[in-house]
Amino acid sequence: MSESCSLWRCANCATSHFPRRLICPRCGSSEGGAVDASAGVIEQTTVVHRAVGGALPEPQLLATVLLDAGPHLIAGLDGPAFPGTRVSVRVSDGAIRATPAA
Amino acid sequence: MPATVVGAAETAYARHAGATVDTRAVLGEAASLALADAGISASDVDGLAVASFSLAPDHAIDLAWRLGLRLRWLLEDTNGGASGLDMLAQASTALAAGDASTILILAGDAQGAAAVAERQAAFNAATRDHLAPLHYGGPNSLFAMLTQRQMAATGLEHEDYGRVVIAQRRWAADNPGAVYREPLTMAQYLAAPLVAEPLRRYDCVPGVAGADAIVLRAEGGAVHVRATGRSFNHDDQSGDGLQTGLRQIAPALYEQAAVAPSDLDLACLYDDYPAIVLAQLADAGIAPDDDIAGYVRSTLAERRFALNTSGGMLSCGQAGAAGGLHGLVEAVRQLRGEGGARQVAGARLALVSGYGMLLYRYGAASAAAILERR
Numbered sequence: 001m002s003e004s005c006s007l008w009r010c011a012n013c014a015t016s017h018f019p020r021r022l023i024c025p026r027c028g029s030s031e032g033g034a035v036d037a038s039a040g041v042i043e044q045t046t047v048v049h050r051a052v053g054g055a056l057p058e059p060q061l062l063a064t065v066l067l068d069a070g071p072h073l074i075a076g077l078d079g080p081a082f083p084g085t086r087v088s089v090r091v092s093d094g095a096i097r098a099t100p101a102a
Numbered sequence: 103m104p105a106t107v108v109g110a111a112e113t114a115y116a117r118h119a120g121a122t123v124d125t126r127a128v129l130g131e132a133a134s135l136a137l138a139d140a141g142i143s144a145s146d147v148d149g150l151a152v153a154s155f156s157l158a159p160d161h162a163i164d165l166a167w168r169l170g171l172r173l174r175w176l177l178e179d180t181n182g183g184a185s186g187l188d189m190l191a192q193a194s195t196a197l198a199a200g201d202a203s204t205i206l207i208l209a210g211d212a213q214g215a216a217a218v219a220e221r222q223a224a225f226n227a228a229t230r231d232h233l234a235p236l237h238y239g240g241p242n243s244l245f246a247m248l249t250q251r252q253m254a255a256t257g258l259e260h261e262d263y264g265r266v267v268i269a270q271r272r273w274a275a276d277n278p279g280a281v282y283r284e285p286l287t288m289a290q291y292l293a294a295p296l297v298a299e300p301l302r303r304y305d306c307v308p309g310v311a312g313a314d315a316i317v318l319r320a321e322g323g324a325v326h327v328r329a330t331g332r333s334f335n336h337d338d339q340s341g342d343g344l345q346t347g348l349r350q351i352a353p354a355l356y357e358q359a360a361v362a363p364s365d366l367d368l369a370c371l372y373d374d375y376p377a378i379v380l381a382q383l384a385d386a387g388i389a390p391d392d393d394i395a396g397y398v399r400s401t402l403a404e405r406r407f408a409l410n411t412s413g414g415m416l417s418c419g420q421a422g423a424a425g426g427l428h429g430l431v432e433a434v435r436q437l438r439g440e441g442g443a444r445q446v447a448g449a450r451l452a453l454v455s456g457y458g459m460l461l462y463r464y465g466a467a468s469a470a471a472i473l474e475r476r
Contacts, residue, residue, distance in 0.1 A: 019228045019462065025338050044247040048298045051239035052222060052309065053215035060237045062298075064247050064463070072463060074244070076236045095235035 002092045006034040007069055016069040040067035042085045042098070045077060063098050065089065105194035106323030107316055107473070109140025110434040113210070115312035115419045117281050123212040125156045126168060128313040128421070132210055133169055136315035142204065147317075149175035149202030151193055153185035153209040153423040155221055165208070175202035183372050183458025184332070184347075185209060186426030187469030190316065191330035197320045210313020211422025218309055218422075228462045239298060241374075241460055242306050246298035248343045248464055249377040253300075255344055256380075257395050260300060263376040264291040265403040267304045267416055270373070272405065274413025276444035281310055281419045307374045310419030314427035316434070325437045329358035329472040336468065339461050346378065347468030348455055349385035355453075356387070359472040363387040367449040368408035368436055370429030372457040373415050378465070382455055383409075386470075408446040411436060426456040430471070437475040450475050 008020030012029035018037065023030050048060040063077040065087055075089060075098035087098035113131045116123060129152065137144060150173055152162045162178035175196050179185040186209050193205040213221070222240040224230045238244070252258060268291060274280035286304065294303035318327075331354055333347025356362060363386060371382045380398065383389035388407065389397035401407050412418055412432040415425050433452040435441055441449070452473045459467040 019232060025340070044250045046243050046246040046250070046298045046300075047296070048237070048239040048243045048246075049295070050242075050297045051237070052219045056237060056239060060239065060243075062236060062238060062243050062247070074233060074236065074238070074247075074463065093235070096232060 002090050004036040004038070005089045005091045005096055007037045007067070007071060008032055009035040016071055018067070018071040018073050035069065037067045037069055037073065037089050039086065039088050040065040042081055042083050042087055043072070044083060045081065063087070065098050104320045105197050105318050105327040106321055107325040107327070107434050108319045108323040109136040109142070109317030110315070110431045111135030111139050112279060112314045112428065112431045113312045115279065115281050115310040115421055117308065117310050117419060123311045125154055125210065125212045126160070126165070128210045128212050128311060129154065129165060129208050130169060132313035132315035133206060133208055136206065136317050140317040142317070144170050147171050147204050147206045148173055149193065149196060149205035151177040151179060151189040151205060151207045153179040153181070153189060153426060154211050155422045156211045156213050156217065171206070175205065181459055181467045181469070182423060183374065183426045183465065184456040184467035184469040185423055185458070186314070186430055187330070187454060187456040187471050188332055190318070190327065190430065190471055191332055191469060193318050194327050194330055197318060203319065205318045207316040207318060207427065208313065209427045210424040212311035213422060215309065225460060229460070232462070242301055243298040244460060244463060245375045245377060246301045249300060249375065251342050252344050252377050252381065258380065258398070259395070260292065261288060262395055262398045263305060264288050265398050266376040266379055267291060269402050269405055270410050270414045271417050273411045273444055274417030276442065277412050277418070280413040280417045281308065282413070282417045301375070304416070305376055307415045307420040310421045312419070312421035312424055314424045314431050316427060316430060324475055325434050326474050326476050327471055328474045329355045330470070331355045332469040335461070335466045339463055339466065343464030344381055346381050346385050346457055346465065348382050348457070348470055351468060351470050352386050355470055355472055359474070361451060361472065365451055366453050367451050368411055368433065368446050369453040370410055370412070370433050371455045372425070372429065373410055374420065374425070374457070376416070378457055379410070382457065386453060386455070408449070411441065411444050411446060426458065429454045429456070433473055437473055
């Protein structure tokens with residue numbers, strides 16, 4: 001099941017944050033709400049081969065994504081892509097996924 | 103700041119021992135060793151600080167009971183890799199205020215790989231909710247991407263990280279307490295299995311079971327705490343993680359101790375990953391911001407500066423929260439002239455740092471101290 005990835009957007013100063021904050025770190029307002037993080041740009045990627053305790057069932061491709069809305073997030077990456085590649089961002093089965101733009 | 107170290111100890115660190123060794127047992131062993139080193143008994147202790155990831159369901163007071171300590175000052179510190187130096191700072195303040203006269207500082211963990219993986223997956227709510235579902239494999243993947251950012255920003259190359267690891271391994275050869283003491287070549291370093299690109303096996307701190315302890319008194323010890331500093335959530339996770347909280351701590355630390363980075367005889371900087379060692383070297387003003395790579399190649403690789411002389415956690419292993427005290431114990435040993443074959447000649451002044459608590463993309467807690475032999 002796929003759904004949009006939510007950021008928290010301050011109602012006062014309009015900056016967006018991820019994960020959500022209790023109080024806006026920029027202006028101090030506690031008023032805000034969810035907005036969709038639909039797209040961004042890959043900054044770094046890595047392939048995780050091993051976890052503590054042993055090898056993973058399969059290597060996991062991860063990316064640090066700078067969202068158009070401002071904040072960074074870390075996502076599972078659907079297929080190899082270089083830094084600078086634009087991605088769309090969704091949440092699938094509780095996991096943030098980034099898909100390289102076609 | 104009237105605080106002196108009167109006792110220091112580290113248990114044997116054991117790899118793959120988490121299932122057979124108990125956290126309480128290693129903390130108790132470290133306490134006994136440190137009290138013996140100080141030449142005092144449990145009845146002399148009136149303050150206790152402890153940091154551990156695996157003390158639950160117990161708390162600090164349970165440990166006081168199990169150790170037979172009757173106290174008027176008690177602290178349980180939850181700042182991970184920064185907890186050791188944070189406890190040192192808080193204990194120093196308590197001694198100065200007269201809240202206690204003799205404080206035992208303890209840190210340690212004995213957890214198997216499965217328990218460590220479970221802890222990492224639920225390290226905080228952000229990790230549980232946003233990283234664990236990605237099968238992110240623990241902090242290695244986060245520091246892999248941080249290392250890439252550092253390489254892009256500084257010109258550091260794979261071999262430079264290897265130079266850090268190899269130099270520390272050379273120190274470890276002369277430390278009977280190090281888990282990994284055999285020499286490491288650049289070819290071996292570069293050929294090691296990938297963990298999370300670009301990090302390979304020797305870039306990632308190995309987990310061990312063990313504990314460290316320090317005994318602090320206002321006076322009476324040869325090693326004086328000259329300055330302490332702490333930083334929490336230094337940039338709100340809004341940066342790239344290439345500067346640690348030590349950047350904010352360092353100026354006041356040197357001012358308080360009335361010394362300069364060039365006065366240091368050695369440094370024990372928190373080394374969960376080589377990238378964090380290098381970030382802190384610049385944060386502490388030991389290495390130049392504009393030529394960290396040159397510093398690695400000319401100074402660190404040749405061991406012209408005594409950095410992580412125990413071999414660091416990268417060679418000794420990370421015993422959970424004990425990692426935050428490991429560098430402090432090593433610095434005390436060096437300043438007392440007890441470094442054995444790895445003794446830094448004439449060591450008088452040391453900088454020690456701790457770093458930890460990944461909030462989402464990188465660590466957010468730093469603590470540091472300057473120690474002097476008098």
